[in-house]
Amino acid sequence: MISLICLTALWFFGWQKPRIRPTPRAVQARAAVELTRLSGLFFVLTVIIAFATNADTLIIAHALGLSAVAGYVVPAKLLSQLGQLVVLVNVPLWPANGEALAHGQVDWVRRTTRRMTVLSVLAEAYR
Numbered sequence: 001m002i003s004l005i006c007l008t009a010l011w012f013f014g015w016q017k018p019r020i021r022p023t024p025r026a027v028q029a030r031a032a033v034e035l036t037r038l039s040g041l042f043f044v045l046t047v048i049i050a051f052a053t054n055a056d057t058l059i060i061a062h063a064l065g066l067s068a069v070a071g072y073v074v075p076a077k078l079l080s081q082l083g084q085l086v087v088l089v090n091v092p093l094w095p096a097n098g099e100a101l102a103h104g105q106v107d108w109v110r111r112t113t114r115r116m117t118v119l120s121v122l123a124e125a126y127r
């Protein structure tokens with residue numbers, strides 16, 4: 001996969017659009033540090049979510065034993081698909097919220113976040 005991305009980048013910047021090819025001189029250290037810091041926060045968030053979504057089987061195994069896990073895992077995997085649907089609907093709103101905040105539209109962000117929270121809770125409660 002990575003080799004395909006590299007080949008695509010070489011083709012695009014080498015032959016298709018060489019005039020917009022990135023150069024080391026165009027890199028701004030301050031922006032690179034800020035992007036690294038922000039991506040680090042997203043990495044931490046991803047790790048926390050991964051642990052949080054998989055901790056239930058460890059807790060059940062510790063509290064009730066390994067035999068209890070088998071009776072829980074199958075229904076949990078089936079019902080977790082609804083949770084994935086909620087994530088699928090909510091995650092694309094992050095860039096929209098960022099843009100709205102950048103333009104000072106805090107009321108829109110609050111209103112949209114409130115609506116999506118209510119819809120997500122209702123969807124999860126329904127399952």
